[in-house]
Amino acid sequence: MRFRTCLSPLALVVVLAAGCGASSGANGGDPDPGADVLIGPDGAVVDTGPPAPDLVKNLSINEVSFFQGTKIVLMKDGAAPTANKTALAAGRAGRLRVYVTPGAAWVSRAVVATLTVTPGGGAAQSFVATQTVAGPSDDADIDSTLNFDVPTASFTMGATWSVVLRTPAGQPEGPTDGASYPADGTADAPAIKDPGAKFNLVLVPMIVSGITPDTSDGAIDAWKNAVYRLYPVTEVNLTVHAPYKYGSSVAATDSGGWSRALQTLLNLRQSEGAADDVFYYGILTPSSSFDAYCSRGCIGGIAPLSNNPSDTYGRGAIGLGWTSDFGFGTIAQELAHSLGRSHAPCNGAPQTDPGFPYKDGSIGVWGWNLTTSALVNPRVKDFMGYCDPPTWTSDYTFGGILTRLAYVAAHANVHYPKDVTHDFQVVSIAENGAMTWGDKVTLATPPLNEPRPLTYYDAGGHVLRTEIGYYYSLDAGGGLLLVPTPEAATRRLVMRDVRGEHMIPR
Numbered sequence: 138m139r140f141r142t143c144l145s146p147l148a149l150v151v152v153l154a155a156g157c158g159a160s161s162g163a164n165g166g167d168p169d170p171g172a173d174v175l176i177g178p179d180g181a182v183v184d185t186g187p188p189a190p191d192l193v194k195n196l197s198i199n200e201v202s203f204f205q206g207t208k209i210v211l212m213k214d215g216a217a218p219t220a221n222k223t224a225l226a227a228g229r230a231g232r233l234r235v236y237v238t239p240g241a242a243w244v245s246r247a248v249v250a251t252l253t254v255t256p257g258g259g260a261a262q263s264f265v266a267t268q269t270v271a272g273p274s275d276d277a278d279i280d281s282t283l284n285f286d287v288p289t290a291s292f293t294m295g296a297t298w299s300v301v302l303r304t305p306a307g308q309p310e311g312p313t314d315g316a317s318y319p320a321d322g323t324a325d326a327p328a329i330k331d332p333g334a335k336f337n338l339v340l341v342p343m344i345v346s347g348i349t350p351d352t353s354d355g356a357i358d359a360w361k362n363a364v365y366r367l368y369p370v371t372e373v374n375l376t377v378h379a380p381y382k383y384g385s386s387v388a389a390t391d392s393g394g395w396s397r398a399l400q401t402l403l404n405l406r407q408s409e410g411a412a413d414d415v416f417y418y419g420i421l422t423p424s425s426s427f428d429a430y431c432s433r434g435c436i437g438g439i440a441p442l443s444n445n446p447s448d449t450y451g452r453g454a455i456g457l458g459w460t461s462d463f464g465f466g467t468i469a470q471e472l473a474h475s476l477g478r479s480h481a482p483c484n485g486a487p488q489t490d491p492g493f494p495y496k497d498g499s500i501g502v503w504g505w506n507l508t509t510s511a512l513v514n515p516r517v518k519d520f521m522g523y524c525d526p527p528t529w530t531s532d533y534t535f536g537g538i539l540t541r542l543a544y545v546a547a548h549a550n551v552h553y554p555k556d557v558t559h560d561f562q563v564v565s566i567a568e569n570g571a572m573t574w575g576d577k578v579t580l581a582t583p584p585l586n587e588p589r590p591l592t593y594y595d596a597g598g599h600v601l602r603t604e605i606g607y608y609y610s611l612d613a614g615g616g617l618l619l620v621p622t623p624e625a626a627t628r629r630l631v632m633r634d635v636r637g638e639h640m641i642p643r
């Protein structure tokens with residue numbers, strides 16, 4: 138869930154540093170000119186042909202990192218990385234930065250870097266970047282590193298890479314042993330996982346209180362970008378569902394109402410036979426404006442915590458459909474819940490992930506926004522918490538989503554015993570334990586989330602049968618229980634969990 142407590146103006150911290158200033162002057166104001174133009178010390182384009190011939194002297198490559206949204210170290214101090222909290226997302230684009238340390242005899246001058254990437258099973262690709270190097274590289278200063286915008290499908294599974302630094306003739310004498318990495322041949326990419334060819338997302342405009350959310354081209358692009366910039370995916374394949382009329386209202390702070398709307402979205406996904414690797418996100422705008430809806434606080438979105446990576450019922454979520462930083466943070470967080478991620482510790486978010494590595498809920502490492510070409514400061518908060526925008530992704534969250542997506546992509550078919558039921562009825566369980574029967578649903582594949590033993594009783598108190606139900610905690614508190622559809626004679630069920638036995642009256 139995302140919850141807004143009030144409408145106080147957001148305390149916007151200045152955290153985004155402008156990126157890619159090195160060659161902007163030579164490209165007529167192109168906001169992201171890339172880094173593949175050769176620029177002389179005076180800032181003019183000097184050459185677009187082959188790089189300068191001489192290996193650079195008195196300058197060492199001390200780090201190479203690939204920013205796919207979050208910083209992922211490829212090499213540090215001559216060694217493969219050991220501290221990354223995420224693998225590389227195979228095939229995803231990003232900004233690759235080469236960090237350098239000048240020796241004592243270094244004098245500021247132009248350095249021409251050549252990056253060669255060979256995709257697994259593909260042909261080598263070369264990229265060239267030029268930068269005037271005046272001093273040691275610094276994470277916070279994009280112009281202090283040699284930068285490459287690496288496109289989609291370069292760092293694929295099995296990719297190798299190398300970097301060489303050269304400079305025009307006339308440099309001072311000195312050693313060249315830091316001018317290339319590796320010294321010979323190519324380096325392997327570090328841990329790398331395949332998130333699948335595309336992230337398939339169906340956006341469902343839910344008509345609530347007679348209001349259809351905005352699905353203009355601009356709005357759809359914005360929703361798509363909100364996911365693409367934060368997720369370890371090569372592409373977001375977003376399709377817009379026909380508007381779906383939802384029969385009930387959804388009050389701003391009514392978690393039960395939100396839970397029922399979520400149930401409807403998850404059941405719609407089942408009834409339409411969505412493929413296993415397709416995620417649904419319902420957007421709703423239940424009032425004339427966000428301010429009108431949220432004037433006394435509101436729930437921004439709700440999702441199941443899909444703990445079992447093979448479970449497909451939980452591959453969906455819903456959230457407010459007004460395009461804003463709050464809405465964009467919400468779609469990222471809710472879909473991440475449906476990918477098994479819990480909350481980051483920020484601003485009182487419940488059910489936090491005990492493994493989250495940064496105590497203040499921050500992203501912990503430098504980030505890079507692929508859609509705006511801007512650095513993101515490590516003090517920015519992770520989008521899995523309840524802190525206000527701007528938020529970004531930690532390496533930890535990026536890695537967790539990547540692991541799940543890689544699992545989904547590689548395990549499209551889970552086989553079930555023939556006689557297992559596909560017919561369920563949903564029970565909403567509120568945070569205080571109150572239970573409400575919901576809709577019946579036939580699942581394409583049986584659920585696999587947290588199992589709960591169930592016993593069915595008739596009016597005389599006789600046991601009709603025992604079954605297994607499947608429980609989905611909601612990030613808002615409470616949960617949804619999928620119960621194998623009871624026969625007409627059932628008068629009550631008893632569910633067992635770690636806290637004891639709970640009666641579900643019919």
Ligand SMILES: [Zn+2]
Pocket residue numbers: 138139470471474480612613
């Ligand atoms: Zn949440």
